[in-house]
Amino acid sequence: MELKKTLIIVLILSITGLTAWEMYWRSQGYYPTLNDEKALWAKERTKVEKATKQDIIFIGSSRTYFDIQKKDWEKETGIKPIQLASTGSSPLPALNDIVENTAFNGTIILGVTPGLFFSTTYPGAFPWQRIQSKVDFYKDMTYAQKSNYFLSIPLQKSLVLMSGDEEEWADDIDLKSFMRNIQIGNRAKSEIPPPFYNFGDVSFDRNIAMTQRTVSDTAFASSIIKVWNFFGRNAPPPDKESTTKYFLKDANKFLARGGNLIMVRFPSSGGIRFGENKFLSREEFWDDLLTQIDLKSYHFEDYEQLKHLTCPEESHLRKEDAEYFTTELAKIMIKDNAFSNQKIN
Amino acid sequence: MLFNSLSFIVFLVIVLGLYYSKIFSWTSKKRLLLLASYIFYGMWNPPLVILLWISTMVDWTAGKRLAVEVNQKKRKLWLLLSMCVNLSFLAFFKYGDFFLENFTVLVNSVGIDFQARPMDIILPMGISFYTFQTMSYTIDMYKGKIERARTFLDFALYVTFFPQLVAGPIVRAKDLITQFYEPKKATVNQFVWGLFLLTIGLFQKVVMADTLLSGTADSVFGSDKLLHGVDAWIGTLAFSGQIFFDFAGYSTCAIGIALMLGIILPDNFRYPYASLGFSDLWKRWHITLSSWLRDYLYIPLGGNRHGITRLYVALMLTMLLGGLWHGAAWTFIVWGGLHGTYLILERLQRQYLPFKITKWNGMFLALTTYTCVNITWIFFRAPNFDKAWNMFKSMFYMQTDGEKILGSFDIVKVSVIISILFLCHWVMRNTSVKEVSLKTSTWVLGIVWTIMFMLIVIAQGSGEQFIYFQF
Numbered sequence: 013m014e015l016k017k018t019l020i021i022v023l024i025l026s027i028t029g030l031t032a033w034e035m036y037w038r039s040q041g042y043y044p045t046l047n048d049e050k051a052l053w054a055k056e057r058t059k060v061e062k063a064t065k066q067d068i069i070f071i072g073s074s075r076t077y078f079d080i081q082k083k084d085w086e087k088e089t090g091i092k093p094i095q096l097a098s099t100g101s102s103p104l105p106a107l108n109d110i111v112e113n114t115a116f117n118g119t120i121i122l123g124v125t126p127g128l129f130f131s132t133t134y135p136g137a138f139p140w141q142r143i144q145s146k147v148d149f150y151k152d153m154t155y156a157q158k159s160n161y162f163l164s165i166p167l168q169k170s171l172v173l174m175s176g177d178e179e180e181w182a183d184d185i186d187l188k189s190f191m192r193n194i195q196i197g198n199r200a201k202s203e204i205p206p207p208f209y210n211f212g213d214v215s216f217d218r219n220i221a222m223t224q225r226t227v228s229d230t231a232f233a234s235s236i237i238k239v240w241n242f243f244g245r246n247a248p249p250p251d252k253e254s255t256t257k258y259f260l261k262d263a264n265k266f267l268a269r270g271g272n273l274i275m276v277r278f279p280s281s282g283g284i285r286f287g288e289n290k291f292l293s294r295e296e297f298w299d300d301l302l303t304q305i306d307l308k309s310y311h312f313e314d315y316e317q318l319k320h321l322t323c324p325e326e327s328h329l330r331k332e333d334a335e336y337f338t339t340e341l342a343k344i345m346i347k348d349n350a351f352s353n354q355k356i357n
Numbered sequence: 358m359l360f361n362s363l364s365f366i367v368f369l370v371i372v373l374g375l376y377y378s379k380i381f382s383w384t385s386k387k388r389l390l391l392l393a394s395y396i397f398y399g400m401w402n403p404p405l406v407i408l409l410w411i412s413t414m415v416d417w418t419a420g421k422r423l424a425v426e427v428n429q430k431k432r433k434l435w436l437l438l439s440m441c442v443n444l445s446f447l448a449f450f451k452y453g454d455f456f457l458e459n460f461t462v463l464v465n466s467v468g469i470d471f472q473a474r475p476m477d478i479i480l481p482m483g484i485s486f487y488t489f490q491t492m493s494y495t496i497d498m499y500k501g502k503i504e505r506a507r508t509f510l511d512f513a514l515y516v517t518f519f520p521q522l523v524a525g526p527i528v529r530a531k532d533l534i535t536q537f538y539e540p541k542k543a544t545v546n547q548f549v550w551g552l553f554l555l556t557i558g559l560f561q562k563v564v565m566a567d568t569l570l571s572g573t574a575d576s577v578f579g580s581d582k583l584l585h586g587v588d589a590w591i592g593t594l595a596f597s598g599q600i601f602f603d604f605a606g607y608s609t610c611a612i613g614i615a616l617m618l619g620i621i622l623p624d625n626f627r628y629p630y631a632s633l634g635f636s637d638l639w640k641r642w643h644i645t646l647s648s649w650l651r652d653y654l655y656i657p658l659g660g661n662r663h664g665i666t667r668l669y670v671a672l673m674l675t676m677l678l679g680g681l682w683h684g685a686a687w688t689f690i691v692w693g694g695l696h697g698t699y700l701i702l703e704r705l706q707r708q709y710l711p712f713k714i715t716k717w718n719g720m721f722l723a724l725t726t727y728t729c730v731n732i733t734w735i736f737f738r739a740p741n742f743d744k745a746w747n748m749f750k751s752m753f754y755m756q757t758d759g760e761k762i763l764g765s766f767d768i769v770k771v772s773v774i775i776s777i778l779f780l781c782h783w784v785m786r787n788t789s790v791k792e793v794s795l796k797t798s799t800w801v802l803g804i805v806w807t808i809m810f811m812l813i814v815i816a817q818g819s820g821e822q823f824i825y826f827q828f
Contacts, residue, residue, distance in 0.1 A: 015545070015546045015549040015550060015553075016546075016549060017799050017803075018549070018553075018799050018802050019552070021803030021807070022810065025803065025807040026807050026811060029811050030811065033811075033815070155399070155400045155401075156364050159367075159400070160362045160363050160364045163364060163367060173814065173817075176817035185815075186816060187564065187569075187816040187817075188572070188816065191568070191569065191766075191770070194766045196765040197765050198764075199761055199768075200761050200763065200764060
């Protein structure tokens with residue numbers, strides 16, 4: 013055995029193999045993207061520590077994330093927002109984090125997706141745990157984790173093979189995802205969730221936009237709709253009482269220290285809209301919540317320029333519509349003197 | 358810092374670059390390694406480096422005094438100082454909450470109403486490893502088995518040497534400090550072999566433990582349902598594989614990295630799942646801890662020198678404390694107790710039912726040992742006794758209406774991996790990777806190495822912490 017020769021063989025085979033692997037996935041339509049991971053959220057959360065009265069923070073679930081385009085918001089208001097919305101999450105842990113762990117008293121814009129906002133306050137529940145794990149990661153992040161993240165960015169930006177997202181998309185190309193996608197029968201006799209493909213591209217400043225494929229490929233968009241239907245069918249009933257109570261406690265505390273809290277209901281369409289109207293009706297949830305606290309609030313159905321937008325996969329706006337929505341929403345809010353920031357109003 | 362992280366790759370490249378640059382003397386290179394070791398540790402939680410410093414200072418001072426002191430009483434006091442400081446670190450940081458919880462239960466049970474808020478003390482990474490390592494120095498000094506470290510730098514580097522700082526192997530002073538006395542430089546073959554070991558270690562951790570096995574073990578042990586027997590067995594087998602690959606992976610990385618620096622660390626695992634009985638198991642699993650427990654606990658407790666009863670007591674106490682070393686919970690103590698019981702039963706069998714191990718009954722014996730080890734893993738992994746008992750009931754079909762939570766593919770995957778793992782251990786039990794590689798052609802070894810490397814890259818890994826960091 014000649015170890016030096018072995019190492020040369022390894023180097024040649026590895027470079028060849030990895031290049032072939034990268035080229036293969038590129039030929040399948042993949043392109044390098046950033047992962048929407050906890051460290052990215054934590055990087056954005058760091059900005060809250062230095063945020064002033066003039067600043068604006070978005071919290072909420074994926075609709076707040078997809079439907080607000082940061083550049084357009086900045087263009088309209090002059091303020092670059094801090095985007096802390098998190099997919100599949102309740103906004104309540106993020107609000108609690110800002111209220112309890114920071115002195116921020118600027119503007120928080122809270123996006124309400126009824127099925128998630130009113131879902132639960134149980135710490136082990138999926139919508140709670142998802143965002144809480146990001147909050148905890150921010151609090152406990154070590155220097156090693158920070159440096160790992162920043163070192164991974166150039167690799168994520170340039171290599172397709174780095175697409176193992178912690179969101180565990182069905183089309184990730186890491187070994188764990190390949191294993192997860194193999195099914196033999198249905199031994200557990202439980203409903204097998206449909207494959208959930210990535211449908212958004214995120215940038216380093218945490219702005220996400222719907223992929224072109226979701227807009228142009230209706231079969232692909234339908235696969236996402238199937239996932240919403242699966243979640244809808246399997247979700248436990250809303251816990252309106254405890255979520256409202258939890259929200260009011262933090263919201264009042266934030267308002268008491270001079271903060272400005274604004275509520276927004278982002279668009280949905282098709283079957284999702286139908287389901288939301290039926291099971292989480294505006295009157296019973298959104299309107300009722302707002303009778304219990306005095307806040308500026310904006311429901312997309314109330315504005316002619318917003319109410320006719322259609323979501324390709326029934327829950328989020330395509331990039332162009334999100335840009336339009338962001339601009340129009342900002343205009344409406346400015347006109348309404350919604351911001352504590354005098355510069356905007 | 359984790360070996361399976363990008364920061365570590367950059368860190369290692371910088372350390373190796375400086376270590377092999379010609380601008381530094383050997384003393385400066387040792388200073389460099391010491392500084393690198395503190396950075397390696399501090400990247401996790403900088404203030405906790407202070408504990409390392411205190412441990413280093415106390416044991417250096419104790420060792421220095423033990424080297425010259427002849428008064429037996431004073432020698433004992435210096436030893437006690439070292440033991441007290443190290444053990445009190447362990448007691449406070451690792452067992453503080455455990456003691457408080459048990460104290461609360463105890464006083465409540467005698468009718469005193471007392472409630473204590475958990476102290477929520479942060480557990481310094483690898484504290485059990487470096488305290489045991491540094492204590493071995495003062496104990497050996499006290500016994501006159503070793504000479505004191507020549508310089509403070511050598512000693513500080515012995516306590517802090519980054520490849521094995523947080524999860525071993527636990528190295529004795531005579532084996533490591535003496536290596537720092539003369540300039541060390543890996544030969545080309547040693548360097549490449551070290552790189553190969555690092556690849557094997559990362560493959561074990563990233564691909565085998567984190568990617569292929571941890572999910573199944575986590576699903577089963579994280580479930581609050583009463584499980585079907587197959588699910589409970591597969592979950593336990595998956596954990597047996599996960600913990601082996603995780604821990605052996607760390608040790609292999611540590612040995613490989615040290616070798617790239619020209620430093621030789623001892624083996625920590627020798628194919629433990631093909632052990633023929635439990636005394637054999639402890640010569641193959643976490644070897645540096647079991648030899649530490651043997652030398653500094655079992656033998657001082659009397660070992661086999663004071664009759665059979667005392668031997669069993671020493672054996673059981675050693676294993677119970679070995680269990681407690683792993684974690685501050687009663688489940689770990691039961692894990693240790695089970696191993697103590699196995700060792701006692703094995704000695705009884707040897708005394709009353711001796712038999713010769715042949716190639717025919719050997720595999721059966723290895724399988725039986727492995728099965729018994731799996732029973733202990735239930736207590737090691739289960740978050741509490743209720744879960745452990747439910748698992749136990751499911752595994753031995755005392756519960757027939759358990760729920761099926763695993764998919765068929767998970768069952769096939771774990772069964773295949775564990776079967777291959779067991780067979781590999783069986784085939785390799787009397788040899789080593791080095792010996793096998795010497796008989797392997799350059800091309801075959803190159804292809805195997807490439808496949809491991811490619812799988813590490815494709816697995817990517819999410820930088821999961823090594824299980825043994827928490828111990």
